[in-house]
Amino acid sequence: MASLYSAPAERSPFLHLPVELRRQIYQYVLPHTSTFDVRFQRGDGGEPERSEYNLTYVREASNNGAWKMQKTSPRSDREVGNEIVWRRGCIALLATNHQIHEECVDMIYGNGIFVIDVAFDSIKFKQRWRTANNLTPSRSYLFLDHFSQRNLMRIKNYIINVEHVDDYTGMIKYNCGGRGLTAGIRDRVQELVDLLAVVPYLHRLQVHLIDGAISRVRFPSGRVHRVQDEQNYSTSQAVLDPFKRLYGVRKAEMTGVSTPYAQVLERSMTGAGGAS
Template sequence: MHPLNPRPDKLSPFLRLPVELRLRVYAYILPHTATIDVRLQRGDGEPERSEYNLTFVRESETSNGVWKVQKTLPRSDREIGNEIVWRRGCTAILLANHQVHDECVDAIYGDNTFVIDVTFDSIKFRQRWRTANNLTPSRSYAFLDHFSQRNLIRIKNYVVNVEHVDDYTGMIKYNCGGRGLTAGIRAKVQELVDLLSVAPYLHRLHVHLIDGAISRMKFPSGRVHRVQDVQNYSSSQTVLDPFKRLRAVTKASTTGVSPAYAKEMVDTVTTSKDTL
C-alpha cells in the first residue's frame, strides 16, 4: 500500500543529470584557463616587440678571441605560458554539497593548465588573467603552500619554466655561483617533481629551460658563460634531470635544451609505468 504523502526524493534534479551534462554546466560557471593570441597582450599603441635580439658572444674559451652574432629572445619572451590566461568565474557552487564540491574541484584542477616558474629559491604559480581592455596582469603565489596537498595532486596539466642563470647573475640574485648554483636549481626542480610523482595522472607537461642571465642585458658582448650556448648545454640542462623520474605522461615536451636531451626527456616521461 502506497503512503498518501510519499516522501520526496532527496536527490536534487541537478544531480540526477548525467555527469557529462553537469560538467558542461560547471564549465560555464567555474574559473578556467583559455589560450589567447599573445599579440593581444600589448596595450593600445604599444609597438610590436622584436622577435629576437642580436648580441655578440665568444664561441668558446679556446677560439682565440673569435666572436659570432647570436640570436637571443627578448627577456619578456623567454618564458612560456604567457598565452594561458584565467577566466574568472564563481566558486560559490562548491558549497552546495560534497558531491558537487568534488566534481567542481576536479574540473578546476584537472581541466585547466597551471603555469609554474621555478628559480633557485622559489616555486611559483603564475596566474595571469585578461581584462576587458585586453590587458593581462599577473600575480604569483608560492605554489606548494597556496594550494592544499589534496588539490595539488588533482592537477593534470602543467607548463613549467625552469630558470637557470650564469655565475654573474647567480651571485647578484642569490649569492651563489658555480656548481652550487646548478645544484640549488636542481633541488627546487626535485621538490616540484616530488609532488608530480604522486599525482595519479598527468596529461600534459611542457618543461622549458630559461636563460635568465641579466648580464646578457648589461654586458651583451662580454659574458663568460651563457646558459643556452651549445657548449654549456651539458651542464645547464642537467637541472631538468629530476623530471626523468616521471612516467606515463600523455603529452610531454621539452624546450630550451638540446634536441637530443629533449628527445630523451620526452621518451622517458611518456614511458608506461608498467615498464619499470
C-alpha cells in the same frame, strides 16, 4: 506519534542529470583557463620575432674551440605560458554539497593549465587573469604552500619555466654562484618532480629552461647571435635531469635545451617507465 527525525531531503533533480551534462553546465560558471594572444596583451603590433634569436652559436671545447650552430626556440631566453589566462568565475557552487564540490574542483584543477616558475629559491604558481577590458594582471603564489595536498594531486596540466641565471646574477640575488647555484636550482626542480611523480595521469607537461648564462655577441657581420660555450650549455640544462623520473605523461615538451637532450627527456616522460 510524530517522528523525532526529519525525513531525508529529496535529491536535487540537477544531480539526476548525466555527469557529462553537469560538467557542461559547470563550464559556464567555474573559473577556467583559456589562451589570449600575447600580442594583444603587450601591444607590440604583432611584429615577427627577429631571426637572430633563432640560432645559438656554441663553442665546442672538444673540437679546438670550433663553432657550431644550435637551433633554439625564438623565446628560449624568456618565460613561456604568458598566453594562459584565467577567466574568473563563481566558486559559490562548491558550497552546495559534497558531490557538486568534488565534481567542480576536479574540473578547476584537472582542466586548468597551471604556469609554474622555478627559481633557485622558490617554486611559484603564476596566475594571470583577463579582465573585462582585456587587461591581464598577474600574481604569484608559493605553489606547494598555496594549495592543499589533495588539490595539488588533481592538477594534470603544467607549463613550467625553470630559470638558470648566470653567476653574476646568482651572487646578486641569491649570494650563490658556480656549482652551488646549479645544484640549488636542481634541488627546486627535484622538489617539484617529487610531487609530479605521484600525480596520476599527467596530461600535459611543457618544461622550458630560461638559460641566463647565454649571452648575445655581435659578430663581424654585424648580426647579433646568442652564444654559449658547450660545457656551460650542458651544465645548465642538466638542472632538468630530475624530470627523467616521470613516465606515462600523455604529452611532454622540452624547450630552451639542445635538441638531443629534449628528445631524451620527452621519450623518458611519455614512456611506460621512468629512467633508472
